Amino acid sequence: MTLAFTKYHGLGNDFILLDNRHTPEPCLSPEQAVQWCDRNFGIGADGVIFALPGQGGSDYTMRIFNSDGSEPEMCGNGIRCLARFLADLEGVTEVTYRIQTLAGLIVPQVLADGQVTVDMGLPIVAAGQVPTSLGDxxxxxxxxxxxxxGQSWAVTCVSMGNPHCITFVESVAAVPLAELGPHFEHHPVFPQRTNTEFVEVVSRDYLKMRVWERGAGITLACGTGACASLVAAVLTDRADRRATLELPGGNLAIEWLEDTQHILMTGPASRVFAGTWVG
Known part of the structure; x- marks a missing residue:
């Protein structure tokens, strides 16, 4: 098998991008994606993203396999990388795409300065739809x-098309993320597992966040997690509707619009290198 690929990252959350526009199904199996993502024996990435033909009037469709072979509904950093990948394929610098995902239609806009703004749609806060069995x-x-x-945590749950569990802490640097992450992800109150964010409120417009991603473990950034964290902070009166989210890989600008209730995420997406897999 010989396949061309391009590596991109969004704040260090890195992905292998494949031009899969010739067929509606991913050209790799989840097992192959695990091999490609291996950082010692493969290319190395948090996931593989497939640019597929559009559905239902969309320009393109996004599918993604995590480094463990699981398939998430959406990925905020990933869709920014996909938008930049598509713009590079098409040879354009400013463009807006309508991209179908398992979480619904997402609209990223590639800007001239290299940043990508994504309309992430509406957050979901009803427990049964997150989903979680916590509460009503x-x-x-x-x-x-x-x-x-063995410890009690105060948690807030939000879905951005994928489930998130947010906990506010005094210091994100002090959280033993590698130890706690798997326990949160696989907790029985989350029937589809969960992404987990620990958030430190520096001010009402500046939050620090670390994340354990469902299916990928510790990553340097998580776009949907940043959106969910701002929603959680607003709902618990810890933050305003527009804030900077500082992640280990860099910053994202997040705004929860009051009129439409949509969330806008703005951040970078960078091309790293291209190559050919021969195997």
């Missing part, structure tokens, strides 16, 4: 107690 299925989960690894 029809109500938000806001600072509810959750026992994890």
């Amino acid at each position: 299925p029809a109500s938000p989960v806001l600072d509810l107690a959750l026992e994890v690894a």
